[in-house]
Amino acid sequence: MGPETEEMQGRELKDENQEMTGASMLIQALARENVDVIFGYPGGANLTTYDEIYRTGMHHVLARHEQGAVHAAEGYARVSGNPGVCVVTSGPGATNVVTGIADAMIDSLPLVVITGQVATNAIGTDAFQEADVIGVTMPITKHNFQAREVEDLPRMIKEAFHIASTGRPGPVLIDLPKDIAAASGFFNYNQPVELPGYQPTVIPNKLQIKKLADAVSEADRPVVLTGAGVLHAHGSDELYDYITKQQLPVASTLLGLGAFPGTHELSLGMVGMHGTYTANMALHESDLLISIGARFDDRVTGALKHFAPNAKVAHIDIDPAEIGKNIETQIPVVGDAKEALRMLNEYNGTPGEFSEWKQQLQAWQEEYPLWYHEEKDFLKPQHLMEMIYEETKGEAVVTTDVGQHQMWAAQYYKFDRPDCWVTSGGLGTMGFGFPAAIGAQFAAPDRQVVAVLGDAGFQMTAQEMSILQELNLPVKIILVNNASLGMVRQWQELFYEQRYSNSVFPIQPDFVKMAEAYNIKGWKIENPGDMQEVLREALAHSGPVLMDCRVEKEENVYPMIAPGKGHHEMEGIKP
């Protein structure tokens, strides 16, 4: 059973221009923004808000740690496309969501975070549970506000939703002092948003589009790099039309997986540190690189001095500051990815001729596919990912934590849909994957949500199993258990002469018992032969489940670009 939807109907919309408290304004505003669930945790500074939640029946999910709440809001935002809303108290409540805010900032996820604050007359006095949350979150929010007058609150909330969800999405925080939540004023939500300093460019310049289209006609070895920007813009259909019409090869960033179908013949797979040989070589050898909604993160580019040495670079991005930030760009296109692709599709240029290039790419794909050694006695994590892909028919929402299992999921789950993939890319936040799956399940109550987690990362936010228990939320937890901080262990093996400092667990909890403590059905899978059957049974189970999958402990993620190396210097490209 998915989350209850009827409950939310209990919200009553009050008339405009009524006098009400700040807390009431908040809930009324959230209802007008069509917020159907909020994730949070109460405390002294936001009791008035919680009282309003109680009285209105606003759908609220109680996390067991604020970090769980904010990552759930992120997962919700990523899958629904709407801002995730998170409500926490002042001081420790607020500082506990800092990691999630930073994560949402760097991965461009829309969030509206409401933090309680001490009363206005106590601000600056080091009052009980006071923290300078505006100061702390200034560099990790798209924007933040502190409400100083109750009458400002509706405008602020409206602006917060507008800023979070338009342009390049991101987290916006509203710091709500206790006395402002309790004070009363007139509620008017029908004001237009007026932000002269915030005017994102949505429609690209026609001339730049023409330049890009002409560059494609003239190119011999073009490649498209798609990022999460395409997903945020809901531009997958336009991308599909563009790619198939122009017959362009496509590589994807980690976060962009699914924007273009991973099983399509024009898909080269993921680029970057653990990307495919072909995707990385395609960038390296290309003479035209078209980046759409990707920001040339260092895990994508490898060493900048070796990056795409022969390519003319075209970069479509809604955030002008990303263009030219890391990579010199010859054809800048500022605008929404969907709009840009729509314009490109309308433009009738001369089709390019890339048959030789595509032969080369195909030769690489055949020569250097992803590989691993199959073994009878150990479950190979890569094989586990293949099984998950098969058993979910490629249709599940897959969330991951951070580490080796994340890379294997990215490599082996062939994302064909734009709404299947939730992972922490830019910040690489351990503890993200499990609560994000909870949020994803709320955004997609009828879909299979699979949380692929490391044994270490899961322990960072495992307390959220309470939510699964309480709501019988059917999230499927798959622990890729290598009894280690696998990715750290891999680096220590490769770059620190196998000095495994604090990366191998001498003992582990009994994860199945842990699950059972929360009334979650658990399996331990030690024999690789049992995996498929358990997976099938567990996925078919109507409630939440946990599978503790014991995988080969020493397995490494390959291929790999070592730090400081370029795309053409990948290691582990063959068995």
Add this chain to the structure above:
Amino acid sequence: MKRTIIATVNNNSGVMNRITGLFARRQFNIESITVGMTENPEISRMTFVVNVDNERGLDQVIKQLNKQVDVLKVRDITDDSIIARELALIKVVAAPQHRGEISALAEPFRATVVDVGRESITLQVTGDQQKVEALIDLLKPYGIKELARTGITAFKRGAVKSDFETPKHSILN
């Protein structure tokens, strides 16, 4: 290279914090920042003198400033015809027998003596950076006890349009 950038910003609490935080975080090299009210009390005006390595660095400074919701407009005015002024207070060691000499030095700079002590005098000078620096250099041999400079504030010369009407650095299109 040294560039002069002006910005109008919402006169909200914390705006200065946002901007200086941004500069520190992005490792932008700032020589001076001045800020003050404009003809509109809700809007402040900032003047930055920044040191950047190249055009791309400059481009980033401007774009990152533009990204701030509270920043309304940004413009690099270095290559425009501008009026740029700063004020400096210079306390110089001055035995009574040197005072006449120092005053004579100050005169062509239209610097004025604003305070006199037993062993020092304080001069106030306004002008562009070169002028201020030239005077400081001339006074160094006497011994400078204290120096306070405001940093540059600037705007464009008597054009009809405001400084921001024809932005040189639009957002690329």
